[in-house]
Amino acid sequence: MAGWKLDPSHADLSAHFGSLEAVFALEGERLTRDPLSEVIRVEVDGVRYYVKRYWGAGKGVRRYLGRPRVKAEWQNLKHFARWGIPTATVVGWGLERSGGAFLRGALITRELPNTHDLAWLANNHDPRLRDRRWVDGISRQLAAATRILHDHSFAHNDLKWRNLLVDDRGELFFIDCPGGTFWRGALLRRRIVKDLACLDKVAKYTLSRTQRLHFYLRYAGVTRLGASDKQRIRQVLTYFEGRE
DSSP, X not given: OEEEEEOGGGGGGHXXXXXXXXXXXXXXXXXXXXXXXXXXEEEETTEEEEEEEEOOOOSGGGGTSSOOHHHHHHHHHHHHHHTTOOBOOEEEEEEEEETTEEEEEEEEEEOOTTEEEHHHHHHTTOGGGGOHHHHHHHHHXXXXXXXXXXXXXXXXXXXOGGGEEEETTOOEEEOOOTTOXXXXXXXXXXXXXXXXXXXXXXXXXXXXXXXXXXXXXXHHTOSSXXXXXXXXXXXXXXXXXXXX
């Protein structure tokens, strides 16, 4: 049984994205591919769209249990938009099952123009990362958005610089979050540390200690570090020890 939805505001794209069958028949520029999925980029009327197609949820019981990655991703992007976190517009989404087993699914997002991910900026030594005012603006946006996630008991689980886009106006966007979900108690606290550690994994080589501290203070909503903040920072700094 297949279910597919096209956002009503993009009804004019039904000729291209009107069904799951049509989406899987699309041809475009292939950007990534692995045994379970691929991402292609297509252009319609001068606008580019990213089409993520999944044809597997894993082996054995993985096909039956849990939420498929494609469903998790479209639901999480919709959470971001509902919480006021800038993200890619979800244009179409859906999946197909047979006998309860996941067969295939897809997600279409509209391109965010004039953007690069923060990892690309770091790898290419972009001069904006040496502009303190620019970094400060991005830091404030990132701290606020990350705090919103965690205040909703939600952890991204892959909050890396490559999953954060910034445009030529200095606006930050969250993308690619198939592993994010809601947690409680100690599990949430552990996942929060992981999110912050993922962010700091590149920041420690790219930003100053003062810039990293300012980010944390904004995220925590404090002007000085308390005992619990210092404990969390120690956990963040040691999270990837022995794994890099």
